[in-house]
Amino acid sequence: MKAKLKRGKFPLEHVKINIGGSKSESNRLLILQAQFPNITIQNLSESDDTIALKKGLKIKNGTVDVHHAGTAMRFLTAYYSACQNYKITLTGSTRMRERPIGILVEALQFMGANIAYCKQEGFPPLMIEGKNLTTNQVTLKANVSSQYISALMLVAPMFPDGLQIYLEGKVTSVPYIEMTLSLLKSIGVKSSFTENTIVISAAKDVESNTIVVESDWSSASYFYSLVALSENCQITLGSFIEDSLQGDKALVQIYEALGVKTVFNAFERTISLSKTNNKLPKTIQFNLSNTPDIAQTIAVTCFGLGIGCKLTGLHTLKIKETDRLQALKTELEKLGATLQIDDSSLVLEKAARINTNVIIETYQDHRMAMAFAPLAVKTPLEINNPEVVSKSYPNFWKDLKLAGINCFLSDFSE
Numbered sequence: 001m002k003a004k005l006k007r008g009k010f011p012l013e014h015v016k017i018n019i020g021g022s023k024s025e026s027n028r029l030l031i032l033q034a035q036f037p038n039i040t041i042q043n044l045s046e047s048d049d050t051i052a053l054k055k056g057l058k059i060k061n062g063t064v065d066v067h068h069a070g071t072a073m074r075f076l077t078a079y080y081s082a083c084q085n086y087k088i089t090l091t092g093s094t095r096m097r098e099r100p101i102g103i104l105v106e107a108l109q110f111m112g113a114n115i116a117y118c119k120q121e122g123f124p125p126l127m128i129e130g131k132n133l134t135t136n137q138v139t140l141k142a143n144v145s146s147q148y149i150s151a152l153m154l155v156a157p158m159f160p161d162g163l164q165i166y167l168e169g170k171v172t173s174v175p176y177i178e179m180t181l182s183l184l185k186s187i188g189v190k191s192s193f194t195e196n197t198i199v200i201s202a203a204k205d206v207e208s209n210t211i212v213v214e215s216d217w218s219s220a221s222y223f224y225s226l227v228a229l230s231e232n233c234q235i236t237l238g239s240f241i242e243d244s245l246q247g248d249k250a251l252v253q254i255y256e257a258l259g260v261k262t263v264f265n266a267f268e269r270t271i272s273l274s275k276t277n278n279k280l281p282k283t284i285q286f287n288l289s290n291t292p293d294i295a296q297t298i299a300v301t302c303f304g305l306g307i308g309c310k311l312t313g314l315h316t317l318k319i320k321e322t323d324r325l326q327a328l329k330t331e332l333e334k335l336g337a338t339l340q341i342d343d344s345s346l347v348l349e350k351a352a353r354i355n356t357n358v359i360i361e362t363y364q365d366h367r368m369a370m371a372f373a374p375l376a377v378k379t380p381l382e383i384n385n386p387e388v389v390s391k392s393y394p395n396f397w398k399d400l401k402l403a404g405i406n407c408f409l410s411d412f413s414e
């Protein structure tokens with residue numbers, strides 16, 4: 001498939017888009033609901049990653065394939081390990097089999113889990129035989145992926161004496177750990193996170209509880225970019241709250257610097273994005289170690305605006321759906337950008353023009369497709385394999401159309 005994108009009637013007036021539930025919140029709540037069935041979840045994400053996790057939770061014996069879903073892979077590894085009598089081979093896409101999981105597996109093995117590598121040590125697929133885990137103190141490296149930590153936290157209530165987790169090294173993607181902590185607290189599980197120690201109490205049951213998943217801030221980033229790149233545009237997005245559990249709400253401050261104003265409407269649970277007349281800086285600098293998923297969006301916005309940027313704290317990008325730093329460099333260079341990358345940062349120079357007739361490759365990464373799409377406001381664009389967006393945002397192309405971009409999705413194989 002290919003997506004041909006072109007600016008439509010733009011700007012549109014009164015655009016209102018309902019973005020689906022956060023996949024991060026949804027996948028945590030599903031693991032908790034598997035332990036405490038009296039939790040009710042509303043506005044659950046419809047993303048592939050959530051569907052993969054949901055399917056996985058129905059299986060006790062056999063093979064589970066989570067495809068590209070990092071959270072499903074990590075959270076289910078911990079969950080199956082702690083469920084007595086489960087016997088699962090847990091696998092994923094080719095890329096998933098290249099994404100490291102050794103830190104989590106070692107921590108679980110230390111706690112008594114029965115996990116073996118089916119192929120390469122340190123990587124999926126895994127063979128897991130569930131049992132009661134009792135060792136309730138564990139130390140693990142915290143600078144590679146916060147998902148390993150959230151995975152342990154989510155099964156901590158199943159341990160007879162709860163769990164104490166000690167974090168080694170500089171903790172990465174901290175807001176995701178805080179999100180896990182908040183959700184545990186919201187269902188009544190006692191938990192704390194101070195400095196490098198997380199403590200979570202055991203819980204056999206919790207009070208009945210209905211939790212409404214907030215919409216996905218990472219998905220909102222593409223509309224922030226669209227507004228930033230347009231001359232004059234206003235978009236309302238639902239349903240979002242000021243007191244979000246999602247670290248990517250940092251978009252509000254980051255895009256303020258890129259000329260986008262956010263107004264929260266607490267009653268309607270919406271945000272309205274509009275263009276400010278503020279003079280743009282020549283270059284911006286952000287450390288994104290708390291918000292890795294919006295790095296691609298920000299880099300593309302800066303390129304489209306013709307301003308430079310220095311983005312640091314990007315050490316986790318190499319082990320995501322693709323090597324995102326390399327993918328960004330290759331695709332932005334096609335468009336005429338000059339940029340340097342190293343293992344944890346990206347420096348983009350101010351660009352004077354955007355090359356036309358460029359075809360963007362997506363490398364099986366939903367965020368490559370979605371981060372480049374808003375550039376269509378500036379120049380017509382083609383994006384290969386647009387179907388990748390379903391990993392986190394199945395309605396992305398429909399919603400982009402609502403926002404005034406003509407999206408023609410078809411198979412151009414002829």
Ligand SMILES: O=C(O)C1=C[C@@H](OP(=O)(O)O)[C@@H](O)[C@H](O)C1
Nearest residue numbers: 024071145146147173176292316
């Ligand atoms: O816990 C989560 O829901 C996530 C944590 C982050 O991963 P890392 O902790 O690996 O950076 C983020 O990139 C991912 O999209 C979702």
Ligand SMILES: C=C(OP(=O)(O)O)C(=O)O
Nearest residue numbers: 068069070071293320392
């Ligand atoms: C990195 C991501 O997801 P995951 O690690 O859960 O596959 C993402 O959605 O950008």
